[in-house]
Amino acid sequence: MALTTIEEKALRLLNAFERAGRTVGRVTVDGRKIELVLTSDQPADEFERIDMRHGKT
Template sequence: MARTTIEDKALRLLNAFERAGRTVGRVTVDGRKIELVLAGDQPGDEFEGIDMRHGKT
């Protein structure tokens, strides 16, 4: 039985996401851990949309 490497699994996972229409920004392989970062998933400003004025209005 042929053994697949973690890199092969990461490539298959990358292809599956791209076939599903998602854009992958980065793939990281660390030991047995595969991390995919999808493009457009950058964290936004957590205070966006909050009125930060202080004092009398």
């Protein structure tokens, strides 16, 4: 059985995602669970759900 730690696996995942062109914002290791939070390159539109029409309804 391979003797790799969970931290080494997390680093390998991080490197794989970055080589694929994805931006990783955060890596969390909790026991045997690895969580990667990916960030998007597109800025979030804070007015996306607001109706911006003016005038007659």
